[in-house]
Amino acid sequence: MEGEVSVKEFLEVEERPSHTYDNNTGSPQRNDEETSINKSTVGFNFLSLSLNNSEKAQGNQGQQLTQAGLLRIKLEEAKKENQNLRARLNHITHQYTTLQNHPFLAMKKQQQSSPAPNYLDLLKKEDAIVTEKPTMPLEGDQINNYNHTTREGAKSIADQAHEPSTRKARVSIRARSDYFLMGDGCQWRKYGQKIAKGNPCPRAYYRCSMGTACPVRKQVQRCAKDDTVLITTYEGNHNHPLPPPARPMACTTSAALSMFLSGSITSTTPPIGSTKLLNLGLLPSLSGSVSTGLATFSPSPSCPTITLDLTLPSNDNSLHFQRDFSLDHSQPFPFPLHGCAQQIVGMNSYSKPPTAITPEKNLCLTDLVGAAIAKDPSFKAACVAAISSFTGAT
DNA sequence: CGTCTTTGACCCGCGC
C-alpha cells in the first residue's frame, strides 16, 4: 500500500512547476524498482522546495544557471522514473485483469488437452453462438444428457427472452454471509423492500443497473430459520456485456436453469413433492460449511425456480441422482478461486455490523458457483451456452 | 446537484 501512495505522489511531480525544485537533493538511486520508487518519493519531497531556498539562490546568477541545469537533469530523471512507474502500473493492472479472467482461461487450457474442444472457442469470441455439439470428455449417460442439455439449454435460455412463461424462471442461491449483499460482479439498484409473510427479515428488490433497461432483477433475503443464510434470487437475462467477475454467476444461474428447463435431469429417487434434485458437487477444498452443493427445482408453471443450496454439509448423501456430479478428489482444482475483491457490493441499514471477514463466513458467490462450474463438464457446457446467450443478445 | 435509498401507496394475481 505504501508503494501505491508513493507512486501516486510521484506521478504528481510532473504537475508541479519546475521552479519549485531544489538542488539539495541527490539523484535517486535505481538499483532496483523498489528502491527507485522510495527514493523518487523522497526526492520529490526534497524537490518540493520552499521559496526561501529559491530566494537565497537569487544572490548568485552563475549558481542559478547551474541550478537550472541540475533541475533540468532532475526533471529528466523524474520523467524517466515516471515512465518506469507507469510501465509497472500497467503491468500490475494487466496482471490483475489476467487473474480476474483466470477461471475461464483455466477452463480453456484444460479443454485444449482434450479432443476437439470447439465449445471453448466460444470463450474467445463473446458474441459467438452455440450451434454445434461440443465435444467433451463425457462418459455414458453424461454424453446423452450433455447433448440434450447444451442444445436445449441454449434454446431454453434464448427462448427466455421471448416466452413469457420461461422469462419468469428464477435461480435462487443460498449461501452463508454476514453481510446483506454478496458480490456477484454486477451493479444493482434497489427499488423496493418488503416484509414477507413468515419471515421477519425484509426482502430487498434490486434491478440490474449496468445496462439500459436490463431486465435482470434479484431479491435478497435472509433465511427465516437461519439468519446467517442469505438467499439471493435472480430473474431474467442480462441484455448487456458482463464484466469478468459477473460471468461465473450469470452463466451458472442460467446454465442451472437451462438444465432444468430442458428436462434433461431426472431423479432416480422418488421426488420430494414436485421437486427435482441435482447434486452439483462443490469442491471439498472450499472452506467452511460449504462443501456440497444441492440444487432444488420447483417447477411452478408460472415461475419455475431452481435453488442452489451452498450451505449444506458435505456429508449429506441422502440424495442420489441419475446424473452423477460427484467429485473426483484425485483431480486438482482446475482454477483458483479468484478472491472476494468484489465481495461486498453494498450494505444497507439491514446489514450486520462489520465484523472480521473470513473466507468461511463470506464466501463470494462467484467463487462458489465457479467451483461448481469447474467440477462438472456438462455444467460447464451449459454455462458456455448461457454465456453465448447473454453475449449474443447484445 | 445528481444519484441512490427509503418507504408508503398502489397494482395485480391468487385463493376462498
Place this chain on the structure above:
DNA sequence: GCGCGGGTCAAAGACG
C-alpha cells in the same frame, strides 16, 4: 367479490 400477499412505483430524504 373480497381480502391477502407479493411485487413495483414514485416521491421524499440522504448522501457524496
